[in-house]
Amino acid sequence: MVLRTFGWSFAVTALGLAFAAWQWGWEAFGIVLILSVLEISLSFDNAVVNAGVLKKMNAFWQRIFLTLGILIAVFGMRLVFPVVIVAISAKVGPVEAVRLALDDPGRYQDLVTDAHPAIAAFGGMFLLMIFLEFILEDREIKWLAWLERPLARLGKIDMLAVCLALIALLATALTFAGHAHVSTGHADKTATVLLSGVAGLITYLVVGGLSGFFEDRLEEEEEHEHEEEERARAEGRPVSAVALAGKAAFFLFLYLEVLDASFSFDGVIGAFAITNHIFWMALGLGIGAMYVRSLTVYLVRQGTLDDYVYLEHGAHYAIGALAAILLITIQHQISEIITGLIGVVLIAASFLASVRRNRALEASGADGTDGTDGTAADGTDDAQDERDEKAEVTSGA
Numbered sequence: 001m002v003l004r005t006f007g008w009s010f011a012v013t014a015l016g017l018a019f020a021a022w023q024w025g026w027e028a029f030g031i032v033l034i035l036s037v038l039e040i041s042l043s044f045d046n047a048v049v050n051a052g053v054l055k056k057m058n059a060f061w062q063r064i065f066l067t068l069g070i071l072i073a074v075f076g077m078r079l080v081f082p083v084v085i086v087a088i089s090a091k092v093g094p095v096e097a098v099r100l101a102l103d104d105p106g107r108y109q110d111l112v113t114d115a116h117p118a119i120a121a122f123g124g125m126f127l128l129m130i131f132l133e134f135i136l137e138d139r140e141i142k143w144l145a146w147l148e149r150p151l152a153r154l155g156k157i158d159m160l161a162v163c164l165a166l167i168a169l170l171a172t173a174l175t176f177a178g179h180a181h182v183s184t185g186h187a188d189k190t191a192t193v194l195l196s197g198v199a200g201l202i203t204y205l206v207v208g209g210l211s212g213f214f215e216d217r218l219e220e221e222e223e224h225e226h227e228e229e230e231r232a233r234a235e236g237r238p239v240s241a242v243a244l245a246g247k248a249a250f251f252l253f254l255y256l257e258v259l260d261a262s263f264s265f266d267g268v269i270g271a272f273a274i275t276n277h278i279f280w281m282a283l284g285l286g287i288g289a290m291y292v293r294s295l296t297v298y299l300v301r302q303g304t305l306d307d308y309v310y311l312e313h314g315a316h317y318a319i320g321a322l323a324a325i326l327l328i329t330i331q332h333q334i335s336e337i338i339t340g341l342i343g344v345v346l347i348a349a350s351f352l353a354s355v356r357r358n359r360a361l362e363a364s365g366a367d368g369t370d371g372t373d374g375t376a377a378d379g380t381d382d383a384q385d386e387r388d389e390k391a392e393v394t395s396g397a
């Protein structure tokens with residue numbers, strides 16, 4: 001089952017890493033590997049959400065998403081989007097950006113270095129909003145409870161995430177942007193950083209708005225389906241679950257594409273904190289996108305991967321770290337390896353914490369009915385919070 005589902009992903013991973021090592025050397029191999037791990041970890045939630053929506057489609061629309069939809073995800077967001085970002089930031093055409101990357105890497109590196117303050121401000125604000133929206137939300141499962149509980153209480157303040165992001169942008173503009181690193185040394189990029197940061201914030205809000213629109217349409221379809229089931233029960237007719245098709249399935253397909261784009265933003269923009277090489281990005285992120293498809297298929301056929309409950313937290317802490325690194329690199333240079341390993345270490349720590357938690361629950365014979373598995377802590381009951389804290393301490397978090 002695993003080999004049949006993940007076979008193509010394993011093959012693409014082996015070929016991609018081998019090609020990177022053959023074409024550019026072991027440094028490229030390491031960067032592509034780090035980008036792949038980062039994209040896979042950040043795409044975990046994407047696969048879970050995809051599977052939940054995909055189950056409601058009929059077989060035809062499932063095939064459409066798993067073929068055409070994945071091609072759009074791989075070649076659209078992971079290959080074209082980084083080129084577009086470089087082209088816009090460096091003020092050259094997309095074809096010219098690719099030509100320079102192939103024929104004149106020195107000139108391309110200068111253009112990307114000069115455009116980096118704008119890219120870093122845009123990406124840093126986008127990733128920071130993702131992290132803040134997550135950390136300020138009161139979630140049932142908490143990894144670092146000592147940090148997440150007080151922040152969740154603060155998160156009840158309206159628009160706090162936007163305010164904190166704007167404060168971070170202003171602080172960055174007043175500190176790092178005044179002596180931004182460019183190809184000729186340092187320059188004042190305060191206006192550029194402010195404009196690009198606001199653009200990143202607007203982009204996040206627009207993507208979130210589109211996702212919310214399609215979510216509302218999905219809820220309307222589900223309510224209509226529920227009403228039809230109730231009517232059938234009242235009339236004594238048999239109730240059968242019918243997979244969505246036609247217009248309803250088309251809206252679901254669009255919703256999944258917008259959702260994938262929103263999930264892809266963090267991986268693509270986070271990649272700029274690790275490397276400016278668009279072909280290394282395309283390889284690493286493309287490998288990660290293949291695992292999105294495989295994980296989605298696995299979840300639809302097999303069940304769920306929710307056992308690793310802290311993996312979502314680790315991925316978002318990695319996003320927060322990448323956001324901070326992007327803003328710092330406006331002025332200071334940070335090694336690509338260090339940048340990549342920070343995210344990998346956070347994700348690995350959350351994975352190991354999830355494994356230890358599961359083993360502790362198995363050893364204690366907990367079945368989840370008393371809330372000790374951490375899935376029922378809402379911060380409203382002190383006794384429940386205490387039980388959750390014990391479970392989290394036992395897990396090693």
